[in-house]
Amino acid sequence: MIYEFQVLTDINIDALLGNYNDRLRWIKQRGYIPSLSCKELEGNVNLVILRLEGDQSGGVFRNEDVVYIFKHQISEILAEHIVKDWEDKLLRREIMRSCRHLPLDERNSVHQRAADFLKKCHDNESLNLLMNFSRKNRITHRLLDYISTNLTVNVEGFINFCMQDYLTELKFAVEVALEELRNQKEYNDFVNLLRYFVDTQPPKIYxxxxxxxxxxxxxxxxxxxxxxxxxxxxxxxxxxxxxxxxxxxxxxxxxxxxxxxxxxxxxxxxxxxxxxxxxxxxxxxxxxxxxxxxxxxxxxxxxxxxxx
Missing domain, CATH: 3.30.420 (Nucleotidyltransferase; domain 5)
Incomplete structure (x- = not known):
């Protein structure tokens, strides 16, 4: 039995490769041989080939059961790849789309605030369960559905066409960050106005x-x-x-x-x-x-x- 799945991604894949080996110990213990190869295509696109070989049809698990487990592991690996490795690029893309009118330093501030918001969602147990864990689970299930009927996935295309709800959540993080920036600017303007008032009138009490x-x-x-x-x-x-x-x-x-x-x-x-x-x-x-x-x-x- 041979099963092969191809992944196209233009984001650094080092974490993906390490995650791949860590997650497949159970399959290896069942006598199957998972392998991975990678080559760089034009435009800095990485082609990652995930392959599973073996035949333990006489064992407890059928080959098709092991292939399904392999697909599920691929889905979880790619979901983490999207959340950990793609998220920064997707945030910057959304900021360029919605905050193009802002100067560079303010766009950088929005990016930092949005990333901090998402990190807080990850670090806070309740918010993590509500947003981050749910987000990763949704991506995993969406990927598993896709992998069940396809042999190749272009990660960026998958995000753009199959994960609109995920992109909406990133957009919300940018909107929260933008509102924080506006509030901070208004606060600073207010403080400067008060400072001007204080500095331009004589003190009633020294x-x-x-x-x-x-x-x-x-x-x-x-x-x-x-x-x-x-x-x-x-x-x-x-x-x-x-x-x-x-x-x-x-x-x-x-x-x-x-x-x-x-x-x-x-x-x-x-x-x-x-x-x-x-x-x-x-x-x-x-x-x-x-x-x-x-x-x-x-x-x-x-x-x-x-x-x-």
Whole structure:
């Protein structure tokens, strides 16, 4: 019995070749001889010939059973080849199609974000089961159906004509990445606007000390240790009561209004909260960190009860 299947692919096949040998141990143990040969055609296309020889018709498994198992192994190998080796090229192709208007550095950013999104889907157990495992399984079954009635597969043609749902998932990853990039650009523009506002108005208070507490509570005092007037907070009180603005927004708005030339952060070394990161982005060189003072210990986050 001799069975032969041919694969045409223009992506590096080193991983495919190693995977081939690893997966066929069971077939070898049954006395069959799988082999593989490869040659490069024009246009850097690799022709891979997968071959199975042997005859154990008197054994437990019929030849046709072993051939079916061989086809299934080929399907799994090619599915991994597509997901691991083709995906980067397919992402770049989709980015060139949908993000051609973007400069190169932004296209590269979209590519990195899309690849990270797909990697997170792979690394996260739940998302992996939902997307990556399902994706690979679908490709495997689609390949097995194809291999059952064909003796040659052109991997790129198979992806384009038989795996539109897979391409749609890659397109979705690019759309997610593009939306992230837009949001980041909008955030950066907003931060730059706030920085311009802060830099072009005189400070109402030269130095502000800030301590962040639990549940968004914050403490503000000036360079002389005096609590900053309640007027700044009362200005936003009505909006806070109507749930139209939260404490984080109030804090940032107060600091923008005061426009201090120096902000000392207390007890935030291990606090990566959104308002703290925004404040760092807006005030940058005006920011310094308290190494530890009496108030740091007195108003540690675990003791938060009321604004001080």
């Amino acid at each position: 130095e502000v000390n800030l301590m962040m507490g639990a549940n968004g509570i914050f403490y503000l005092w000036d360079g002389q240790g005096t609590k900053i007037e309640e007027n700044y907070i009362n200005y936003y009180l009505d909006e806070m009561l109507m749930d139209e603005i939260n404490l984080d927004d109030v804090l940032i708005s107060i600091l923008i209004t005061i426009a201090p030339r120096k902000i000392i952060l207390h007890n935030v070394a291990n606090l990566n909260s959104e308002p703290v990161e925004m404040i760092k982005s807006v005030f940058k060189e005006k920011i310094s960190h308290c190494p530890g003072c009496e108030r740091c210990y007195q108003y540690a986050p675990s003791k938060d009860q009321h604004k001080h």
